[in-house]
Amino acid sequence: MSSLFEEIATPPADNIPVRRITVNVNGTDRTLDVEPRLLLADLLRQGLDLTGTHKGCDTTNCGACTVLVAGRPVKSCTMLAVQADGREVQTVEGLATPSELHPIQEGFKQEHGLQCGFCTPGMMLSAKALLERNPNPTEDEIRWALSGNLCRCTGYQNIVKAVLWAAEKMRAESN
Amino acid sequence: MYPSRFKYESPKTIEAAVALLDAGKGDAKILAGGQSLVPMLKLRFAFPDQIVDINNIPGLDYHRFDADGSLHIGALCRHEDLEHSAEIAQRQPTIAAAAPLVADPIVRTRGTFVGSVCHADPQGDWAATMIALGGHLVVQGPKGKRTIDMKDFVLGPYANALNYNEIAIEAVIPAPKGVARGGYLKLERRVGDFATASVAVALDMDGNRVLRAGIALAGVGGKTIDANEEASALVGHDLTESIIDTVAAAVAAKAEPRTDHRGSSDYKRQIVKTFVKRILVAQIAEKVA
Numbered sequence: 027m028s029s030l031f032e033e034i035a036t037p038p039a040d041n042i043p044v045r046r047i048t049v050n051v052n053g054t055d056r057t058l059d060v061e062p063r064l065l066l067a068d069l070l071r072q073g074l075d076l077t078g079t080h081k082g083c084d085t086t087n088c089g090a091c092t093v094l095v096a097g098r099p100v101k102s103c104t105m106l107a108v109q110a111d112g113r114e115v116q117t118v119e120g121l122a123t124p125s126e127l128h129p130i131q132e133g134f135k136q137e138h139g140l141q142c143g144f145c146t147p148g149m150m151l152s153a154k155a156l157l158e159r160n161p162n163p164t165e166d167e168i169r170w171a172l173s174g175n176l177c178r179c180t181g182y183q184n185i186v187k188a189v190l191w192a193a194e195k196m197r198a199e200s201n
Numbered sequence: 202m203y204p205s206r207f208k209y210e211s212p213k214t215i216e217a218a219v220a221l222l223d224a225g226k227g228d229a230k231i232l233a234g235g236q237s238l239v240p241m242l243k244l245r246f247a248f249p250d251q252i253v254d255i256n257n258i259p260g261l262d263y264h265r266f267d268a269d270g271s272l273h274i275g276a277l278c279r280h281e282d283l284e285h286s287a288e289i290a291q292r293q294p295t296i297a298a299a300a301p302l303v304a305d306p307i308v309r310t311r312g313t314f315v316g317s318v319c320h321a322d323p324q325g326d327w328a329a330t331m332i333a334l335g336g337h338l339v340v341q342g343p344k345g346k347r348t349i350d351m352k353d354f355v356l357g358p359y360a361n362a363l364n365y366n367e368i369a370i371e372a373v374i375p376a377p378k379g380v381a382r383g384g385y386l387k388l389e390r391r392v393g394d395f396a397t398a399s400v401a402v403a404l405d406m407d408g409n410r411v412l413r414a415g416i417a418l419a420g421v422g423g424k425t426i427d428a429n430e431e432a433s434a435l436v437g438h439d440l441t442e443s444i445i446d447t448v449a450a451a452v453a454a455k456a457e458p459r460t461d462h463r464g465s466s467d468y469k470r471q472i473v474k475t476f477v478k479r480i481l482v483a484q485i486a487e488k489v490a
């Protein structure tokens with residue numbers, strides 16, 4: 027079977043126009059022709075091979091597919107790819123630099139914030155959005171901000187610790 | 202899962218969006234936050250021919266209090282805008298209490314207040330809030346604007362009073378007569394779950410005297426339950442525990458809960474009664490800091 031992206035991208039039904047969109051993904055403009063019904067999660071995973079964005083439920087419940095659109099967390103299984111036209115999208119692949127992990131990634135490593143890792147990309151992006159608005163969150167504020175991201179493994183304790191670790195490191199770095 | 206095929210437009214003006222709806226003759230749908238519509242498209246519960254994305258129309262993402270004290274919420278005001286608004290926290294307690302309880306933090310970055318009201322989900326938090334507050338919607342169609350009172354807006358589950366070629370452009374909450382008080386309580390099994398039962402209470406008060414009272418319920422009936430008539434028993438009276446007991450019992454009797462995986466109908470009715478009481482008792486003047 028052809029991938030969903032290929033199936034959707036070629037060839038469209040007679041009266042369905044394909045849209046040309048330009049999305050800035052992790053700092054690079056990507057121009058693609060997509061059918062309007064293509065979901066952002068499928069554009070990223072199958073169109074751009076950015077498989078770090080996970081699909082857990084595909085029903086808007088789990089948050090595994092969370093990416094940042096214009097800096098705010100969005101469930102990419104619940105947004106059309108055409109809606110990202112002209113906007114900035116950040117995925118987990120955009121967190122680390124070639125030489126260095128992002129402090130949030132380091133925090134997850136230091137505090138053992140993951141087990142299977144399926145929820146982790148979404149968790150980290152929700153955490154990033156939180157720390158941008160609130161560099162010094164309380165444990166409660168972290169739990170609240172991550173409450174749209176489900177984890178079946180960790181019991182959340184170490185995820186919270188990981189975010190606290192990252193917050194401290196990021197505050198130290200910005201001083 | 203992916204939606205069935207549709208045509209997509211993202212007009213830059215309300216007029217252009219209305220024209221697309223009009224041309225669609227009922228087969229076109231507005232896309233606002235997409236947090237109800239996109240899941241429904243993916244489940245193929247909805248399969249419109251044309252999607253009209255209003256997210257690129259400038260100037261609809263506001264919420265503001267006018268000089269007369271009325272609150273105006275534009276069609277692209279997101280749940281999280283209300284949740285984080287200092288003005289709402291200060292001046293509109295029912296909306297301030299409900300905002301953090303709608304869905305989960307990620308859904309709240311996209312979902313809109315007006316979209317939620319239009320969706321008319323019997324478990325939706327904002328339709329209940331709007332009914333309790335006595336609000337109305339300003340809608341625009343090919344012939345111009347009109348207003349629809351919230352009490353006439355929700356017709357049934359997922360059914361509203363809009364014509365196929367009309368867009369709701371803003372929600373309006375009238376200025377309170379005295380001081381706006383009230384609250385919102387919701388029982389949910391986990392974050393992001395729909396309400397097992399929730400209660401919206403909106404009061405206009407002068408000291409401890411009630412000048413206007415509205416109560417509405419979500420999750421306990423086939424549609425949003427309007428209990429404003431029961432609430433109006435408070436009007437002209439001081440808030441006391443005894444009158445609160447009477448009203449809480451009347452509101453609970455108005456609920457039409459059904460037994461399901463979230464609880465028995467008796468249980469849900471009991472929750473409604475308890476929540477009405479809790480919110481109202483907290484508004485008794487000497488208990489308000």
Ligand SMILES: Cc1cc2nc3c(=O)[nH]c(=O)nc-3n(C[C@H](O)[C@H](O)[C@H](O)COP(=O)(O)OP(=O)(O)OC[C@H]3O[C@@H](n4cnc5c(N)ncnc54)[C@H](O)[C@@H]3O)c2cc1C
Pocket residue numbers: 085086087230231232233234235236237238239240276302303304305308311312313314315316317318319320322324325326327363367368369370393394395396
């Ligand atoms: C996991 C999850 C949990 C949720 N939990 C809750 C909850 O606890 N409480 C709650 O209240 N909601 C909940 N929701 C629903 C959420 O609040 C939606 O954001 C809301 O119901 C719809 O708003 P929207 O802007 O996303 O609208 P959309 O999904 O874009 O549209 C919904 C419907 O309204 C129509 N519409 C939208 N805007 C307009 C307009 N301006 N004029 C005319 N028609 C319009 C659309 O055509 C569509 O039919 C949840 C959703 C999810 C995915």
Ligand code: FES
Pocket residue numbers: 080081082083084085086087088089090091092101102103104
């Ligand atoms: S895959 Fe998008 S919310 Fe679960």
Ligand code: FES
Pocket residue numbers: 139140141142143144145146176177178179180
């Ligand atoms: S680590 Fe396995 S789901 Fe979170």
